[in-house]
Amino acid sequence: MYKRQSVAVAAAAALIAVGGCGGGADESADEPAERSAAPAPAQPPSEELVEWVGGMCASTTALRAVRKDSAADLAEIRKPDKNGASAEFLAVGYLSRTPTGVDDVERDLKDLGPSGVPAADRLRDAWLKKLNGVVPELDKLSPSAAFDDAEGSAAEVDGLIQSLTPPDPDLxxxxxxDPRLAAAHQRAEQCAPGWKPSESPATPAPASSGPLPEAADGRNTGACSDGECEILVTSAVDITANGLNVHVTADDDSVTFRTANTVMQLGGSGGVAEFGDDLTVTVVAQNEDGSVLKFTSP
Known part of the structure; x- marks a missing residue:
């Protein structure tokens, strides 16, 4: 009895094993036992995110240009062309225009608003924190500092500018x-290699005014003591008009006015410099020979 049961159990086990193998082979032939899952298609980024990432790329590009230009300007101020403008003149222009580019970027980043992607918003906040530490310092430094220490004042500003490097992690x-940011970055035109902001149409240069008109008071700066005169300035000169001392420098394409508290620079196309209620100076004409200036007072 025991022997027959053992044989029956062994036979049944063999039959199950054969049946299992046969069934597995048939099932494999009809349909794979396991299928690889196809990746879900990536969702395209929203237009708002594309615009946000494009704005961030534009601001980063602008600051990179500001840093590059600042370094070049400082190098020129340190070693001005012997036949060109002086270090003081170059520094006045540098200190006057450089903060504007930084202010523009700060305004653009504030206008950008939140992106909806936490990591990207942290990047924007980090940029604004850097800018908030630099902009007030730039505002403290007057262009008039260039007359006291051209290289030192320019180096101080350049140090602030060069500190505006991208936070870590950058965009x-x-x-x-983040695939969302990657897709938006790919679609934003401002993020393309070599992208540059579109430039406004160039303003036509003013027509040559020809020879300078004759100044009513010639080169006589003493005629300006009462605040009313018209004189010719061909280089640098100190003028006292209506009690205000003004240092005037005429260059090929601009005139710089310096008082104890202010510095103003007017281009060769003309303009008006106002010193409170005390004095107004109008650039009547200018070319490479000098400037004809009209001083008036109330």
Whole structure:
């Protein structure tokens, strides 16, 4: 009895094993036992995110240009062309125009608003924190500092400008971690290699005014003591008009006015410099020979 049961159990086990193998083979032939899951298609980024990332790229590009230009300007101020403008003159222009580019970027980043992607918003906040530490310092430094220490004042500003490097992680690093940002970065035109902001149509240069008109008072700066005169300035001169001392420098394409508290620079196309209620100076004409200036007072 025991022997027959053992044989029956062994036979049944063999039959199950054969049946299992046969069933597995048939099932494999009809349909794969396991299928690889197809990746879900990536969702395209919203237009708002594309615009946000494009704005961030534009601001980053603008600051990179400001840093590059600042370094070049400082190098020129340190070693001015012997036949060109003086270090003081170059520094006045540099200190006057450089903060504007930084102010523009700060305004653009504030207008950008939140992106909806936490990591990207942290990047914007980090940029604004850097800018908030630099902009007030730039505002403290008057262009008139260039007359006291041209190289030192320019170096101080350049140090602030060069500190405006991208926070870590920057936008490219974030795009490698977030598919949404990567897709938006790919679609934003401002993020394309070599992109530059579109330039406004160039303003036509003013027509040559020809020879300078004759100044009513010639080169006689003493005629300006009462605040009313018209004189010719061909280089640098100190003028006292209506009790205000003004240092005037005429260059090929601009005139710079310096008082104890202010510095103003007017282009060769003319303009008016106002010194409170005390004095107004109008650039009547200018060319490479000098400037004809009309002083008036109330």
């Amino acid at each position: 490219p690093a974030l795009t490698r971690k």
